[in-house]
Amino acid sequence: MTVAVASKSIVAIRICLNGCVQGSGVRPAVARLATSLELAGSVRNTLAGLQIEVEGPADRLTQFQSLLMSSFSSSAFVEQIHAAEITPTQRSKFTIERDSATGPLTTQIPPDVVVCQECLKEVNDPNDRRHSYPLSTCSTCGPRFSLIQSMPFDRDQTTMDGFTLCEDCRSEYESPSDRRYHAQTIACSACGPQVWLADANGECLKAGVAAIIATARSILTGKIVALRGIGGYQLLCDATNCDAVGRLRQRKGRPAKPFAVLVASLTEAQRLAFIDDEEGDALTDMTNPIVLLRARAGDVAEAVHPGLNKLGLMLPSTPLHAKLLENVGRPLVCTSANREGEPLEFDVPDAETILAGIADLWLHHDRPIARPVDDSVVQVIAGRRVTLRLGRGLAPLPLDLPPARPQLAVGGHMKSAIAWHNGSQAALGPHLGDLDTVRTRERFAQHITDMSALYRFEPEAAVHDLHPDYFTTRHCSESDVRTLGVQHHFAHVVAGMLEHGLLDREVLGVSWDGTGFGEDGMMWGGELLAVDGTNEYRRVAHLRPFGLHGGDIAVRQPWRIAVSLLSESMADDAWIEQAASLWRGQPVASLRKMHRQTTNAVSSTSVGRLFDAAAAIILGIHAVQYEGQAAMRLESVAASSSEAGYSLPFTAGQLDWREMILSIWDDRLAGVPPAVMSARFHRALAGGIVAVAAQFPELPVVLAGGVFQNKLLTELVVELMSDDRERLKLPGKIPPNDGGLAAGQLAIAVMRERASQRSLQITE
Ligand SMILES: [Zn+2]
Numbered sequence: 073m074t075v076a077v078a079s080k081s082i083v084a085i086r087i088c089l090n091g092c093v094q095g096s097g098v099r100p101a102v103a104r105l106a107t108s109l110e111l112a113g114s115v116r117n118t119l120a121g122l123q124i125e126v127e128g129p130a131d132r133l134t135q136f137q138s139l140l141m142s143s144f145s146s147s148a149f150v151e152q153i154h155a156a157e158i159t160p161t162q163r164s165k166f167t168i169e170r171d172s173a174t175g176p177l178t179t180q181i182p183p184d185v186v187v188c189q190e191c192l193k194e195v196n197d198p199n200d201r202r203h204s205y206p207l208s209t210c211s212t213c214g215p216r217f218s219l220i221q222s223m224p225f226d227r228d229q230t231t232m233d234g235f236t237l238c239e240d241c242r243s244e245y246e247s248p249s250d251r252r253y254h255a256q257t258i259a260c261s262a263c264g265p266q267v268w269l270a271d272a273n274g275e276c277l278k279a280g281v282a283a284i285i286a287t288a289r290s291i292l293t294g295k296i297v298a299l300r301g302i303g304g305y306q307l308l309c310d311a312t313n314c315d316a317v318g319r320l321r322q323r324k325g326r327p328a329k330p331f332a333v334l335v336a337s338l339t340e341a342q343r344l345a346f347i348d349d350e351e352g353d354a355l356t357d358m359t360n361p362i363v364l365l366r367a368r369a370g371d372v373a374e375a376v377h378p379g380l381n382k383l384g385l386m387l388p389s390t391p392l393h394a395k396l397l398e399n400v401g402r403p404l405v406c407t408s409a410n411r412e413g414e415p416l417e418f419d420v421p422d423a424e425t426i427l428a429g430i431a432d433l434w435l436h437h438d439r440p441i442a443r444p445v446d447d448s449v450v451q452v453i454a455g456r457r458v459t460l461r462l463g464r465g466l467a468p469l470p471l472d473l474p475p476a477r478p479q480l481a482v483g484g485h486m487k488s489a490i491a492w493h494n495g496s497q498a499a500l501g502p503h504l505g506d507l508d509t510v511r512t513r514e515r516f517a518q519h520i521t522d523m524s525a526l527y528r529f530e531p532e533a534a535v536h537d538l539h540p541d542y543f544t545t546r547h548c549s550e551s552d553v554r555t556l557g558v559q560h561h562f563a564h565v566v567a568g569m570l571e572h573g574l575l576d577r578e579v580l581g582v583s584w585d586g587t588g589f590g591e592d593g594m595m596w597g598g599e600l601l602a603v604d605g606t607n608e609y610r611r612v613a614h615l616r617p618f619g620l621h622g623g624d625i626a627v628r629q630p631w632r633i634a635v636s637l638l639s640e641s642m643a644d645d646a647w648i649e650q651a652a653s654l655w656r657g658q659p660v661a662s663l664r665k666m667h668r669q670t671t672n673a674v675s676s677t678s679v680g681r682l683f684d685a686a687a688a689i690i691l692g693i694h695a696v697q698y699e700g701q702a703a704m705r706l707e708s709v710a711a712s713s714s715e716a717g718y719s720l721p722f723t724a725g726q727l728d729w730r731e732m733i734l735s736i737w738d739d740r741l742a743g744v745p746p747a748v749m750s751a752r753f754h755r756a757l758a759g760g761i762v763a764v765a766a767q768f769p770e771l772p773v774v775l776a777g778g779v780f781q782n783k784l785l786t787e788l789v790v791e792l793m794s795d796d797r798e799r800l801k802l803p804g805k806i807p808p809n810d811g812g813l814a815a816g817q818l819a820i821a822v823m824r825e826r827a828s829q830r831s832l833q834i835t836e
């Protein structure tokens with residue numbers, strides 16, 4: 073990008089940077105570099121990124137250009153750079169300037185960044201003026217997406233606007249040698265937001281450091297605290313205290329779903345879980361996600377992750393977390409603060425009202441949150457970081473799509489998240505939750521309005537799932553924009569294609585999940601699709617269908633699915649009595665009878681439900697408290713063995729599970745350990761994928777759908793395809809579950825729009 077300038081006289085250039093270049097200290101870095109080289113000019117954040125104008129002697133300008141990129145912090149990401157010579161204007165100094173914001177937003181919105189080591193060091197230094205200030209940030213760290221009200225990123229367009237700088241902060245902000253030079257979120261205990269501890273009546277008990285110490289003491293006596301974090305409230309309690317964890321479960325209405333745990337350091341994390349290098353990198357990354365890890369037997373109460381060998385750990389996001397952990401001296405449960413099924417609470421009055429009866433105490437701060445963002449969840453699978461929940465630190469996720477008309481993709485119904493294109497850039501938004509309640513639906517609608525304003529666009533079209541009963545589908549049909557319905561599993565595969573830059577290729581998509589509406593009205597979920605670009609897909613294979621009696625009841629009671637599969641696998645009914653005792657007297661015989669007279673069963677090809685049935689037989693589980701619980705427990709118990717898989721033949725376009733179900737049943741009766749049965753089951757499914765992939769030796773194989781959150785299964789596929797590893801495409805930044813669905817929907821609409829424009833041009 074270096075512009076060659078001819079003479080030694082004064083010359084000037086304009087450099088435009090785009091990518092994630094705001095909110096990461098790029099402007100101060102540019103100003104510092106220019107000043108050190110005695111160059112004049114200006115730098116400003118614009119809606120298109122960052123614009124630098126710099127002038128001076130030609131040799132020093134060349135030096136400036138060669139040093140520019142290496143002067144940025146790691147949270148900055150430059151995607152495009154463009155430089156051109158301009159006319160010098162005899163400027164005498166280098167300044168950071170404001171831009172008047174008009175036109176489209178073409179630059180990325182920065183995600184929230186975990187507190188940096190330098191800020192933590194200051195907070196821990198008794199001689200530093202920010203000693204113990206729990207909301208300290210700098211030019212490279214702190215909240216961004218969650219406090220930006222409008223772009224470009226400048227303090228008066230964030231929720232820090234209400235805090236006037238004190239003299240000390242002002243002088244740091246204006247001093248090029250200071251590391252908070254032009255830090256938009258700069259603050260200190262004298263002028264910035266404050267923390268305080270309140271009781272159930274909203275009465276302030278303590279403020280500042282005293283509030284943190286008092287909070288720590290309460291937690292050690294078993295209390296539950298709602299702490300206002302970066303993107304919303306979190307519920308905290310002592311993770312080593314069974315009673316406290318049990319109380320939190322009971323009050324929140326979350327009987328079994330695992331809780332994440334906040335720990336002080338990587339060393340502390342290593343005491344609780346086995347952590348390899350990639351997992352360690354994920355934990356200490358500036359995106360600060362919850363990382364799912366293999367738990368060690370240790371201090372954390374069993375009730376934190378009942379029946380599972382995985383444990384989600386997270387390091388402190390803010391000095392507030394760090395100070396609290398230091399005072400508590402043990403790991404803390406840290407879970408989104410909401411009533412189960414309701415959206416994340418993020419403002420003070422709502423948190424006090426709605427979390428009454430769940431929290432004992434509230435540790436508030438008064439920095440407004442512009443929009444709620446849940447914590448992200450990632451897991452390392454086959455050496456690759458896979459996003460399971462896109463949230464704080466990772467959202468919004470830029471999507472690599474060409475320019476298109478402004479439009480929205482609304483995702484599915486569970487794990488709701490939207491994606492959008494504002495004409496010049498596309499992104500996938502944060503996890504919003506399941507759309508079963510009025511408040512989550514309101515949150516969903518608000519989020520669309522919020523993103524349209526922030527990204528400065530008016531949607532002209534909307535893409536939705538084919539399921540007629542999804543709230544998102546109905547929401548689109550009630551709007552007056554053009555709509556496009558896209559099949560669920562097709563969208564999952566295209567999200568994977570987008571992840572790997574394969575949108576114009578033909579691929580074999582393995583789209584396995586809990587459920588999705590099929591073109592034929594059946595509940596799909598075990599699909600193998602030949603996808604040709606983003607226009608068409610062909611269902612080349614699927615799981616052998618089975619009857620699903622009772623719909624949602626079957627999801628909660630996996631023994632019912634097992635009865636369906638056993639009925640279809642066995643000629644006689646000798647198994648019924650044994651099955652009834654396995655599932656502690658569930659009405660197996662009457663369900664079997666219903667199955668025989670079948671008229672009202674939905675037909676399903678769902679691999680998620682196949683997992684449920686296998687878990688029901690292998691582990692004797694008859695009821696689950698959340699979707700995916702049976703599958704997660706089945707993965708947890710699996711032995712890491714090289715046991716041969718059960719037989720899962722691929723014939724006539726179907727993966728036929730009947731022989732496998734028979735074998736599992738026989739193994740169960742023969743007393744084969746669940747660890748072995750589970751390993752054989754996982755290997756059978758991986759083998760099924762490989763068998764189908766062998767029929768399409770030329771095509772990349774894209775794994776998509778929530779089933780591939782299963783680390784064991786995914787790594788078995790990798791193992792079985794090790795000779796053919798390059799063509800296997802695993803999930804990554806876009807969640808494989810329904811949280812990534814909108815990205816696939818959007819990609820389909822955008823690519824089809826381009827294809828139709830191309831064909832129009834040809835016919836003209
Ligand atoms: Zn910092």
Ligand SMILES: [Zn+2]
Nearest residue numbers: 238241260263
């Ligand atoms: Zn200050």
